[in-house]
Amino acid sequence: MKFLVVDDEKDVELLFQQKLRKEIRSGSIELEFAFSGNEALEIMEKSDSKEVMYIFSDINMPGMTGLELLDKLKTKFPQIPVSMISAYGDAENYEKAIELGAKEFFVKPINFENLKVELNKIIEDKEPKQD
Numbered sequence: 543m544k545f546l547v548v549d550d551e552k553d554v555e556l557l558f559q560q561k562l563r564k565e566i567r568s569g570s571i572e573l574e575f576a577f578s579g580n581e582a583l584e585i586m587e588k589s590d591s592k593e594v595m596y597i598f599s600d601i602n603m604p605g606m607t608g609l610e611l612l613d614k615l616k617t618k619f620p621q622i623p624v625s626m627i628s629a630y631g632d633a634e635n636y637e638k639a640i641e642l643g644a645k646e647f648f649v650k651p652i653n654f655e656n657l658k659v660e661l662n663k664i665i666e667d668k669e670p671k672q673d
Contacts, residue, residue, distance in 0.1 A: 543570065543571050543572070543595045543596065543661070543664065543665050543668065544571075544572045544573075544574060544593040544594045544595055544596075545571050545572065545573050545574070545594070545595070545596045545597075545598065545661065546574050546575075546576060546582060546585060546586070546594050546596070546597045546598070547573060547574070547575050547576070547597075547598050547599075548575075548576045548577075548578075548579065548581075548582040548597065548598070548599035548600060548603075548608065548611065549575075549577065549599070549600040549603070549627075550577055550578060550600065550603040550604060551600070552577060554575070554600075555573075555575045557652075558573055558575075559573065561652075561654040562654070562658075565658070565661070570665065571661060571665075574594070578603060578604075578605055578606065579599075579603060579605060579606030579607070579608065579610060579611035579614075580605065580606055582597070582599065582611055582615075583611070583614060583615075586615065586618070586619060587618075594619075594622060595622065595623075595664060595665075595668055596622065596623050596624075596625070596661065596664050597615060597622055597623070597624040597625070598624075598625050598626075598627065598648075598657075599611055599612065599624060599625075599626055599627070600626075600627050600628070601626050601627065601628040601630075601635055601639070602628060602629065602630070608626055608627075608628075608639075609626075609635070609638055609639060609642060612624055612626060612639060612642045612643065612644055613642050616642060616643040620643075623645040623664055624643065624644055624645060625644060625645050625646040625647065625648060625660065626639040626644045626646070626647050626648070627647075627648040627649070627650060627652060628647070628648075628649060628650065629649070629650040630649075631649040635647075645660075646660055
């Protein structure tokens with residue numbers, strides 16, 4: 543499962559690689575990173591974007607915010623689940639994110655155990671059902 547992480551803070555890449563090391567090594571997930579909303583859209587508009595099965599985006603980014611990105615992603619790629627993260631667990635961001643179609647809303651610091659549960663649910667939903 544290809545997983546796109548969007549955050550303007552570059553150290554997030556190392557954090558995700560460390561916290562999801564076991565899943566990356568086993569091949570159950572592959573991480574790709576974008577450091578702006580525009581970069582995320584460029585990645586998604588490439589032909590191999592069909593491999594992306596889950597997007598995890600920060601809300602507070604310079605330029606295009608995560609909520610603006612979420613709106614564009616849900617318009618162009620409605621089938622891909624998008625979860626949002628914010629350093630601020632305020633109700634306004636939460637409500638707006640859910641209204642725009644976010645699957646989940648995480649607050650920093652990220653609880654990676656909860657994120658792993660979410661990833662496993664998405665992997666299970668994408669696997670072909672057997673009778």
